Amino acid sequence: MTTQTMNGTMETAQDTGVIRLAAGDDWFAVCDRSLLTPGRGVAALLPDGRQVALFVDRAGRMYAIDNRDPFTGAYVLSRGLVGSEGGQPFVASPLLKQRFDLATGACLDDDEVSVPVFEVRAD
Amino acid sequence: MPVSTFPTAHTATAAAVPTIVVVGHGMVGQRFLEALADRGLTASAGTARVVVLCEEPRPAYDRVQLTSYFSGKTPEDLSLVEQGFMEQHGFELRIGDPAESLDREARTVTARSGETFRYDTLVLATGSYPFVPPVPGKDTEGCFVYRTIEDLLAIEEYAKTATTGAVVGGGLLGLEAAGALKGLGLDTHVVEFAPRLMPVQVDEGGGAALLRTIENMGLTVHTGVGTQEVTAGDDGSVNGMSLSDGSSLATDLVVFSAGVRPRDQLARDCGLAVGQRGGIIVDEECRTSDPAVFAIGECALASDGRVYGLVAPGYEMAQTAAEVIAGKEASFTGADLSTKLKLLGVDVASFGDAHGTSEGCLDVVYADSRSGVYKKLVIGQDGTLLGGVLVGDADQYGTLRPMTGTVLPVAPEQLVLPAGAGGPVTLGPSSLPDEAVICSCHNVTKGAICEHTTLPEVKKCTKAGTGCGSCVKVIGQLLPQSQDKGLCGCFSYNRSELYEIVRALEITSYAELLDSHGREEARGGEGCEVCKPTVGSIIASLAPTVGASGYVLDGEQAALQDTNDHFLANLQRNGSYSIVPRIPGGEITPEKLIVIGEVARDFGLYTKITGGQRIDLFGARVDQLPPIWARLVDAGFESGHAYGKSLRTVKSCVGQTWCRYGVQDSVKMAIDLELRYRGLRSPHKLKSAVSGCARECAEARGKDFGIIATAGGWNLYVGGNGGATPRHADLLAQDMSDAELVRLIDRFLMFYIRTADRLERTSTWLDRIEGGLEHVRDVVVHDSLGLCDELERLMADHVRGYRDEWAETINDPERLRRFVTFVNAPDAPDPSVKFVPERDQVKPDLDILAGPVLAIRTLEGTAS
Ligand code: SRM
Ligand SMILES: Cc1cc2nc3c(=O)[nH]c(=O)nc-3n(C[C@H](O)[C@H](O)[C@H](O)COP(=O)(O)OP(=O)(O)OC[C@H]3O[C@@H](n4cnc5c(N)ncnc54)[C@H](O)[C@@H]3O)c2cc1C
Ligand code: SF4
Numbered sequence: 001m002t003t004q005t006m007n008g009t010m011e012t013a014q015d016t017g018v019i020r021l022a023a024g025d026d027w028f029a030v031c032d033r034s035l036l037t038p039g040r041g042v043a044a045l046l047p048d049g050r051q052v053a054l055f056v057d058r059a060g061r062m063y064a065i066d067n068r069d070p071f072t073g074a075y076v077l078s079r080g081l082v083g084s085e086g087g088q089p090f091v092a093s094p095l096l097k098q099r100f101d102l103a104t105g106a107c108l109d110d111d112e113v114s115v116p117v118f119e120v121r122a123d
Numbered sequence: 124m125p126v127s128t129f130p131t132a133h134t135a136t137a138a139a140v141p142t143i144v145v146v147g148h149g150m151v152g153q154r155f156l157e158a159l160a161d162r163g164l165t166a167s168a169g170t171a172r173v174v175v176l177c178e179e180p181r182p183a184y185d186r187v188q189l190t191s192y193f194s195g196k197t198p199e200d201l202s203l204v205e206q207g208f209m210e211q212h213g214f215e216l217r218i219g220d221p222a223e224s225l226d227r228e229a230r231t232v233t234a235r236s237g238e239t240f241r242y243d244t245l246v247l248a249t250g251s252y253p254f255v256p257p258v259p260g261k262d263t264e265g266c267f268v269y270r271t272i273e274d275l276l277a278i279e280e281y282a283k284t285a286t287t288g289a290v291v292g293g294g295l296l297g298l299e300a301a302g303a304l305k306g307l308g309l310d311t312h313v314v315e316f317a318p319r320l321m322p323v324q325v326d327e328g329g330g331a332a333l334l335r336t337i338e339n340m341g342l343t344v345h346t347g348v349g350t351q352e353v354t355a356g357d358d359g360s361v362n363g364m365s366l367s368d369g370s371s372l373a374t375d376l377v378v379f380s381a382g383v384r385p386r387d388q389l390a391r392d393c394g395l396a397v398g399q400r401g402g403i404i405v406d407e408e409c410r411t412s413d414p415a416v417f418a419i420g421e422c423a424l425a426s427d428g429r430v431y432g433l434v435a436p437g438y439e440m441a442q443t444a445a446e447v448i449a450g451k452e453a454s455f456t457g458a459d460l461s462t463k464l465k466l467l468g469v470d471v472a473s474f475g476d477a478h479g480t481s482e483g484c485l486d487v488v489y490a491d492s493r494s495g496v497y498k499k500l501v502i503g504q505d506g507t508l509l510g511g512v513l514v515g516d517a518d519q520y521g522t523l524r525p526m527t528g529t530v531l532p533v534a535p536e537q538l539v540l541p542a543g544a545g546g547p548v549t550l551g552p553s554s555l556p557d558e559a560v561i562c563s564c565h566n567v568t569k570g571a572i573c574e575h576t577t578l579p580e581v582k583k584c585t586k587a588g589t590g591c592g593s594c595v596k597v598i599g600q601l602l603p604q605s606q607d608k609g610l611c612g613c614f615s616y617n618r619s620e621l622y623e624i625v626r627a628l629e630i631t632s633y634a635e636l637l638d639s640h641g642r643e644e645a646r647g648g649e650g651c652e653v654c655k656p657t658v659g660s661i662i663a664s665l666a667p668t669v670g671a672s673g674y675v676l677d678g679e680q681a682a683l684q685d686t687n688d689h690f691l692a693n694l695q696r697n698g699s700y701s702i703v704p705r706i707p708g709g710e711i712t713p714e715k716l717i718v719i720g721e722v723a724r725d726f727g728l729y730t731k732i733t734g735g736q737r738i739d740l741f742g743a744r745v746d747q748l749p750p751i752w753a754r755l756v757d758a759g760f761e762s763g764h765a766y767g768k769s770l771r772t773v774k775s776c777v778g779q780t781w782c783r784y785g786v787q788d789s790v791k792m793a794i795d796l797e798l799r800y801r802g803l804r805s806p807h808k809l810k811s812a813v814s815g816c817a818r819e820c821a822e823a824r825g826k827d828f829g830i831i832a833t834a835g836g837w838n839l840y841v842g843g844n845g846g847a848t849p850r851h852a853d854l855l856a857q858d859m860s861d862a863e864l865v866r867l868i869d870r871f872l873m874f875y876i877r878t879a880d881r882l883e884r885t886s887t888w889l890d891r892i893e894g895g896l897e898h899v900r901d902v903v904v905h906d907s908l909g910l911c912d913e914l915e916r917l918m919a920d921h922v923r924g925y926r927d928e929w930a931e932t933i934n935d936p937e938r939l940r941r942f943v944t945f946v947n948a949p950d951a952p953d954p955s956v957k958f959v960p961e962r963d964q965v966k967p968d969l970d971i972l973a974g975p976v977l978a979i980r981t982l983e984g985t986a987s
């Protein structure tokens with residue numbers, strides 16, 4: 001049903017199912033897919049206390065990056081706006097607007113900055 | 124080596140400090156005092172005694188802005204003297220005590236009060252007096268000049284009983300006086316002896332363009348005729364003028380504005396050298412024929428043989444004299460007479476050899492009488508730009524003037540022709556030299572910037588644009604232009620074009636708009652952080668009209684909103700939110716105040732009175748927003764939209780009900796307006812204020828639309844702005860009834876929403892759109908585009924469709940679901956949002972967020 005791609009993104013054709021994040025050796029169940037609005041993110045709490053920003057795009061692809069904005073230290077990336085440039089999806093931090101590639105976590109406005117990426121899938 | 128009549132600051136001793144007497148406390152006199160203070164020559168510093176003799180009944184004020192008195196500025200607003208300035212420096216200002224005689228031998232000045240002052244250095248800054256031609260009847264009651272605040276007060280008083288006014292003189296000041304008479308409601312005539320208006324500044328063609336525009340404003344202009352006599356009626360006051368062509372003009376009031384003459388009488392009386400046609404002769408150091416006496420400003424005849432009637436050269440003389448008196452070297456050898464003015468709303472500029480007097484020069488002229496545009500460039504035989512005149516459209520002044528004396532990089536006709544006729548080529552920053560510093564924060568030159576091709580590259584490699592951000596616009600102009608005026612990488616249309624598309628095609632979905640009207644390569648994509656909120660705002664502005672949901676978080680609209688709109692609150696630096704309930708007009712009952720206090724106390728929020736007459740509650744977690752609002756809504760509060768690009772506040776002053784000066788109920792009007800326009804989404808935030816009288820306690824002229832009460836109703840001012848680039852609002856219409864006022868604001872706001880760019884406040888919009896204020900007035904007052912019905916209808920739709928976003932949210936469990944920190948742990952509070960105490964309240968605990976702090980990306984868009 002689903003095909004896992006590199007960089008933790010994955011594709012699915014439906015919008016039901018449970019979203020899972022790779023946590024250690026396990027796939028940690030986060031929530032039902034239907035709770036996500038395309039183009040918008042939500043934050044999820046991992047058992048070890050880490051915060052993850054989860055996004056789903058128009059095509060239904062899911063992405064997961066760290067929720068902490070490295071520029072301000074605030075845990076807010078899940079509340080940014082999603083966009084794409086040349087087919088590459090990104091989120092713009094809601095605080096000072098730096099953009100982060102959702103697939104790689106790289107900051108598009110500063111070569112030296114990136115955020116961790118998480119593997120995500122839905123079943 | 125300059126000869127100093129005066130010991131320098133550090134050699135002076137307290138025992139024998141020299142005395143500087145300044146005669147005249149006008150614009151230049153005041154600047155001279157500031158220059159002394161800058162150089163430490165003050166009584167407070169123990170280096171000089173400074174006595175200032177001031178003839179007028181008030182300290183120096185901004186004479187250049189004199190006419191703004193009629194648009195609501197008070198004499199206090201015009202003052203040039205900062206509060207406490209005289210006291211701070213120990214300057215002895217003698218108001219209303221002019222100098223009557225000088226004794227150069229004894230080095231004394233005697234004032235009208237009879238007091239005599241000994242000076243070591245004397246500075247004459249007596250300015251000019253208005254020249255009144257020696258026509259019979261010139262002193263009749265009803266004749267005035269236009270130079271001082273007292274003149275204006277007298278004109279204003281007299282105009283109350285007059286219906287017609289005539290100005291003698293069609294120069295710069297004459298036209299300004301004519302504009303003022305018109306503004307006082309008089310049927311106004313201008314009589315100019317020369318064959319054209321503003322003969323000194325513009326040439327014949329320019330005068331003709333000006334004439335048409337001024338006649339279109341309803342003024343009557345008589346050129347090529349002189350005034351022969353002012354006639355009086357039986358009561359002894361003015362009833363008309365007879366003119367040199369044999370005709371006569373009936374008028375109740377005459378203002379002479381036939382030029383100014385230097386006030387050099389004091390100097391003449393004591394034998395100082397004066398010019399043949401007046402003016403106290405000074406050398407390059409601004410010293411008169413007596414080394415102990417200086418003359419500066421309009422009373423001086425400068426070393427280049429000119430008497431300058433402009434303030435900037437006067438200021439230079441003030442600096443020069445102060446520098447010389449302080450024992451340093453300085454000289455004033457002449458100044459540029461270039462001028463750019465906005466006369467009665469018409470741009471007029473002239474620079475260099477505007478009249479083409481150089482030998483063998485050629486004129487390149489473009490004239491369009493219909494639109495009142497006239498442009499002339501004077502070009503030398505070898506192609507150098509010698510000067511020019513621009514009337515009606517002076518946008519190019521900024522770049523053309525610095526190029527005077529150089530060979531233009533393009534054919535001159537390309538610079539004067541309008542778009543569509545082979546031009547115009549605008550010489551923007553591209554014509555600056557490579558050494559020009561563009562980014563002053565990081566000291567980056569044009570040359571360094573031009574080595575790069577994109578803004579991110581410039582920022583990364585040169586740091587230009589990463590400081591205050593104010594140079595980013597110019598950098599953008601320097602980089603290779605894509606000719607692309609599109610909103611962003613996703614749309615080739617700008618905001619107002621997208622507005623028209625959404626309105627005409629009744630598009631209610633962003634995805635639909637992107638896929639049908641986006642750039643080819645962006646269709647089917649995610650869009651971006653620029654166009655999403657912009658389109659979200661357009662759809663919200665037009666919601667009732669195009670049939671979209673009026674609730675900004677419905678369906679797909681939720682994904683478009685910036686984070687603030689998405690949570691209907693303002694994001695703070697630590698990820699918490701602030702809450703600003705609407706307090707219309709700033710009026711609030713004690714009960715409601717108590718509720719706000721209780722809510723803040725119960726949720727531990729930091730409380731602050733805002734600059735917008737309401738209360739901001741800071742430090743709420745996402746999951747606390749609904750319970751907080753449940754209590755606020757229950758107590759009758761609504762969203763204050765502090766998070767939206769929408770109406771913020773309509774400030775009010777207390778007005779007629781309580782204030783002894785008030786002439787209308789400003790509080791009621793503010794509340795009415797705030798309730799009418801609340802929730803209106805717009806290209807940028809909208810602010811307003813209503814003042815109960817011209818004292819303007821509500822600061823209405825700093826607002827996007829500001830209202831000031833008059834005895835006859837309300838005046839509406841538009842395009843005001845505080846913030847980074849302050850701008851006072853311009854008068855749009857006067858003395859309106861309540862209904863007329865509301866109707867005009869409806870039209871104005873809807874026209875702005877329709878045509879402005881993304882994040883463009885009304886101030887920048889008004890300055891940008893073609894035709895400026897006049898065009899806007901044509902459209903919204905005179906309905907020149909036939910749009911007014913539609914604009915009013917759009918606003919009526921908005922008013923009818925308004926619902927409080929927070930009330931809708933808390934009453935809908937589906938909508939409340941998004942207000943959780945963690946999708947998988949709805950009850951867990953955000954562990955990163957913590958507070959520490961400060962001054963009996965709380966502040967964000969930033970330590971728990973600590974990590975490397977990195978530079979910000981850009982200023983724009985950082986605001987809600
Ligand atoms: C709370 C307040 C300061 C205060 O403690 O008094 C405030 C706070 C903010 N202002 Fe302001 N401004 C506040 C009054 C003002 C005023 C004064 C006024 O309105 O009378 C001005 C100048 C007047 C004007 O706007 O012309 C003002 C000019 C700005 C600007 C510059 C706008 C400009 O055109 O240059 C920004 C930045 C922007 O909007 O792009 C801004 C942006 C902001 C933001 C939204 C920045 C942000 O995104 O975080 C601040 C958020 C407040 C919050 O989180 O609740 N704020 N701000 C005031 C709220 C008034 C209210 O009740 O709504
Ligand atoms: C309506 C108007 C619009 C203008 N617009 C512009 C413009 O757009 N741009 C521009 O560059 N310029 C403009 N000007 C000209 C500008 O105001 C003057 O260049 C400037 O004020 C000159 O400054 P000043 O100090 O030399 O003279 P003033 O400002 O006239 O000051 C001289 C002062 O000396 C006082 N005084 C005279 N004799 C004595 C005495 N014996 N004892 C004590 N005090 C004395 C006078 O009362 C006066 O207060 C405008 C002028 C007017 C009237
Ligand atoms: S603006 Fe006028 S009416 Fe309003 S408070 Fe001030 S003085 Fe009173």
Ligand code: FES
Nearest residue numbers: 562564590591592
């Ligand atoms: S001037 Fe360039 S960033 Fe401030």
